[in-house]
Amino acid sequence: MDRILLGHGGGGKLMHELIEKHFVPAFDLGQMTDSAILNVAPGKLAFTTDSFVVSPLFFEGGDIGTLAVNGTVNDLSVCGAKPLYLSAAFIIEEGFLISDLSKIVESMSKAASLAGVKIVTGDTKVVEKGKADGVFINTAGVGFLSEDVEISPLKIKISDVVIVSGEIGNHGACIMAGRNGLSFTPPLLTDSRPLNALVKEMLACSKNIHFMRDPTRGGIATTLKEGAVASGKCIMIKEHLLPIADQVKGLCDLLGLDPLYIANEGILIAIVDKQDADKLLEVMRKHPHGRNSAIIGEVLTAPEGMVIVETALGGKRIVEMLTHDQLPRIC
Amino acid sequence: MDRILLGHGGGGKLMHELIEKHFVPAFDLGQMTDSAILNVAPGKLAFTTDSFVVSPLFFEGGDIGTLAVNGTVNDLSVCGAKPLYLSAAFIIEEGFLISDLSKIVESMSKAASLAGVKIVTGDTKVVEKGKADGVFINTAGVGFLSEDVEISPLKIKISDVVIVSGEIGNHGACIMAGRNGLSFTPPLLTDSRPLNALVKEMLACSKNIHFMRDPTRGGIATTLKEGAVASGKCIMIKEHLLPIADQVKGLCDLLGLDPLYIANEGILIAIVDKQDADKLLEVMRKHPHGRNSAIIGEVLTAPEGMVIVETALGGKRIVEMLTHDQLPRIC
Numbered sequence: 001m002d003r004i005l006l007g008h009g010g011g012g013k014l015m016h017e018l019i020e021k022h023f024v025p026a027f028d029l030g031q032m033t034d035s036a037i038l039n040v041a042p043g044k045l046a047f048t049t050d051s052f053v054v055s056p057l058f059f060e061g062g063d064i065g066t067l068a069v070n071g072t073v074n075d076l077s078v079c080g081a082k083p084l085y086l087s088a089a090f091i092i093e094e095g096f097l098i099s100d101l102s103k104i105v106e107s108m109s110k111a112a113s114l115a116g117v118k119i120v121t122g123d124t125k126v127v128e129k130g131k132a133d134g135v136f137i138n139t140a141g142v143g144f145l146s147e148d149v150e151i152s153p154l155k156i157k158i159s160d161v162v163i164v165s166g167e168i169g170n171h172g173a174c175i176m177a178g179r180n181g182l183s184f185t186p187p188l189l190t191d192s193r194p195l196n197a198l199v200k201e202m203l204a205c206s207k208n209i210h211f212m213r214d215p216t217r218g219g220i221a222t223t224l225k226e227g228a229v230a231s232g233k234c235i236m237i238k239e240h241l242l243p244i245a246d247q248v249k250g251l252c253d254l255l256g257l258d259p260l261y262i263a264n265e266g267i268l269i270a271i272v273d274k275q276d277a278d279k280l281l282e283v284m285r286k287h288p289h290g291r292n293s294a295i296i297g298e299v300l301t302a303p304e305g306m307v308i309v310e311t312a313l314g315g316k317r318i319v320e321m322l323t324h325d326q327l328p329r330i331c
Numbered sequence: 332m333d334r335i336l337l338g339h340g341g342g343g344k345l346m347h348e349l350i351e352k353h354f355v356p357a358f359d360l361g362q363m364t365d366s367a368i369l370n371v372a373p374g375k376l377a378f379t380t381d382s383f384v385v386s387p388l389f390f391e392g393g394d395i396g397t398l399a400v401n402g403t404v405n406d407l408s409v410c411g412a413k414p415l416y417l418s419a420a421f422i423i424e425e426g427f428l429i430s431d432l433s434k435i436v437e438s439m440s441k442a443a444s445l446a447g448v449k450i451v452t453g454d455t456k457v458v459e460k461g462k463a464d465g466v467f468i469n470t471a472g473v474g475f476l477s478e479d480v481e482i483s484p485l486k487i488k489i490s491d492v493v494i495v496s497g498e499i500g501n502h503g504a505c506i507m508a509g510r511n512g513l514s515f516t517p518p519l520l521t522d523s524r525p526l527n528a529l530v531k532e533m534l535a536c537s538k539n540i541h542f543m544r545d546p547t548r549g550g551i552a553t554t555l556k557e558g559a560v561a562s563g564k565c566i567m568i569k570e571h572l573l574p575i576a577d578q579v580k581g582l583c584d585l586l587g588l589d590p591l592y593i594a595n596e597g598i599l600i601a602i603v604d605k606q607d608a609d610k611l612l613e614v615m616r617k618h619p620h621g622r623n624s625a626i627i628g629e630v631l632t633a634p635e636g637m638v639i640v641e642t643a644l645g646g647k648r649i650v651e652m653l654t655h656d657q658l659p660r661i662c
Contacts, residue, residue, distance in 0.1 A: 087379070
């Protein structure tokens with residue numbers, strides 16, 4: 001038997017065999033009841049969820065499994081939480097290759113291990129052929145925050161500095177290139193990676209990180225706009241300061257895309273107190289996941305709630321949220 | 332605009348509008364960052380996840396939203412945990428009616444309110460028409476356990492008593508009837524309901540609840556078999572003691588189904604110390620979600636790891652786990 005049957009989602013013998021053969025060795029499922037039981041310290045809990053429907057399932061430098069683990073790790077991390085436990089829920093299309101499922105589960109196991117989190121509970125559903133697209137994965141996650149960490153767009157203030165932790169647009173461009181049959185030498189890889197270790201060093205370096213997000217769908221444009229609107233400030237970034245790989249620039253020119261709107265799966269935007277910006281940048285650049293960190297802008301008084309980009313030639317343009325979906329199913 | 336577009340999953344303006352119009356009024360999303368931040372007491376955390384792919388989405392007495400909330404509430408409850416917070420992640424097919432999404436979200440809001448839990452974080456993805464089937468929903472949940480609660484199949488012992496909290500098979504039969512265009516007078520309703528209040532009273536009544544599960548996919552046969560295998564004991568149930576609605580009996584006869592394998596979404600199986608069985612039954616029958624509770628069997632020494640049903644005529648048959656999937660997409 002090399003393909004998923006409806007019975008693999010039936011709750012009975014086939015499902016038990018699938019779980020025991022593929023999920024138990026890869027994850028930390030413990031007693032296999034319907035809930036994982038975990039010991040926790042008192043404090044603030046961070047709780048998040050994300051479903052992943054990326055197409056194609058496998059791409060340069062990762063797959064849907066890598067994304068599903070790193071995405072949830074990062075959602076917890078950018079709140080300032082230490083990610084601890086993940087769930088993994090699969091919706092699989094009948095006929096899906098068990099060998100592909102196995103590869104994805106293996107990726108999740110490796111990604112969890114790399115991020116230092118445990119996958120402790122899960123679920124498997126199977127739908128008829130044609131009623132899903134290969135496999136969809138949901139990961140929820142819980143993490144803990146120190147009592148002294150409080151990151152919120154309401155803390156953004158005038159003269160704060162905007163930092164990005166790496167080159168923008170690599171993940172979205174990688175998926176887009178894959179879909180269009182384009183390849184690069186060297187290959188353009190997804191930026192999917194866990195940010196918890198980088199964030200830990202940032203929090204140790206500065207108590208003045210006011211805002212932190214990972215700009216996935218909608219790209220850094222949408223994330224910055226969210227920060228501007230929530231804080232009622234103006235965020236001004238300079239185009240020539242944005243770290244962008246040549247391949248991404250080329251692809252954007254070719255396909256008419258704006259890198260500000262392209263999804264990232266392993267970078268973060270931080271808006272921080274000006275006095276801490278240089279030491280934070282130094283710490284971030286020393287970390288393997290922050291080597292290309294850069295200061296890209298600052299917070300101004302007006303126009304309120306706006307994001308402005310200063311172009312290389314000194315012109316200015318207003319950046320709005322993504323209004324359509326330029327790259328569906330990017331994650 | 333009355334239908335879901337790909338852009339509703341793009342992370343930008345359309346998605347923000349969808350969230351603000353439909354999800355914010357119905358759920359407890361707080362600051363709308365990617366993770367919810369919650370204050371917790373020290374102790375044992377229960378963490379669970381379930382995806383829901385039921386077809387049809389709407390059925391007698393409930394819909395996919397009701398199931399998604401109650402299912403996760405129940406997974407936490409049968410571990411002995413008090414369910415507190417849920418996540419809600421939607422995978423929506425392009426073209427899905429926004430009015431249907433709105434009904435489902437409303438159901439989730441009501442179900443959460445009824446169960447006393449909060450939906451605190453969420454996610455929305457949209458896939459192209461034909462790449463999903465309407466909507467799939469994942470709910471993950473966190474709850475807390477008292478330090479003195481420990482429910483585990485390893486605690487099952489000889490002469491323990493098996494209790495079921497209500498009529499079996501109603502949910503599965505309701506879905507099956509709906510799919511086959513059959514209707515009953517009065518209508519056969521899903522049994523989907525939250526079990527946390529019932530479990531709370533059970534835990535207050537007895538410290539000797541050894542095993543507790545909600546028998547969803549695979550029915551009570553599969554749940555009892557899991558208990559028998561994990562404990563290495565024999566579970567013997569008597570067919571004539573099983574509470575089954577006449578409509579479910581009739582439908583099972585008509586379609587050739589065994590009610591032991593039909594999914595339930597609002598009953599639980601408890602295996603408890605014999606000395607506490609009668610007082611537990613009394614407490615359970617007083618609760619609106621346990622009115623039809625019944626003692627259905629007992630735990631024997633041998634044959635080890637087996638579930639035996641004694642038929643009304645005194646014959647015996649061995650019950651195995653569900654080996655195929657008699658009712659795909661029941662939840």
